[in-house]
Amino acid sequence: MDCLFCKMIKGEIPVDKVFENESVLGFRDIHPQAKDHFLFISKLHTENINHLTDTHTEQLGEVFSAIKLFSENNDLAGDGFRVVTNMGKNGGQTVFHTHFHVLGGEPLGRFGR
Ligand code: 5GP
Numbered sequence: 001m002d003c004l005f006c007k008m009i010k011g012e013i014p015v016d017k018v019f020e021n022e023s024v025l026g027f028r029d030i031h032p033q034a035k036d037h038f039l040f041i042s043k044l045h046t047e048n049i050n051h052l053t054d055t056h057t058e059q060l061g062e063v064f065s066a067i068k069l070f071s072e073n074n075d076l077a078g079d080g081f082r083v084v085t086n087m088g089k090n091g092g093q094t095v096f097h098t099h100f101h102v103l104g105g106e107p108l109g110r111f112g113r
């Protein structure tokens with residue numbers, strides 16, 4: 001499968017890794033949109049959040065547990081952060097492996113166009 005993030009998981013493309021356990025990978029976004037900008041992904045490939053089904057409940061929980069743990073261990077949780085997932089064309093999705101942007105390190109603007 002020709003998926004950029006799956007290649008990162010397999011170690012075929014280098015990443016600036018910030019978190020890894022048996023089910024989740026976290027790494028720095030190559031084009032940061034905030035002082036701190038990380039991407040958290042499950043090691044199991046799905047295209048985006050609307051491809052998640054009841055069978056992926058555990059997978060989703062593992063990603064959010066990883067984000068919680070990472071934020072608490074890296075000075076993000078205290079001042080807060082934002083989690084964003086883009087889905088499809090209007091959502092601005094460009095990589096089709098479900099991922100969660102973790103943004104923080106500074107106050108963020110509101111959502112918008
Ligand atoms: P999306 O646009 O699908 O919501 O998010 C994809 C994200 O992946 C973008 O923020 C983009 O900067 C990031 N990205 C794309 N290619 C690479 C890469 O090769 N390395 C890293 N670390 N991030 C990437």
Ligand code: ZN
Nearest residue numbers: 003006045097
């Ligand atoms: Zn993938």
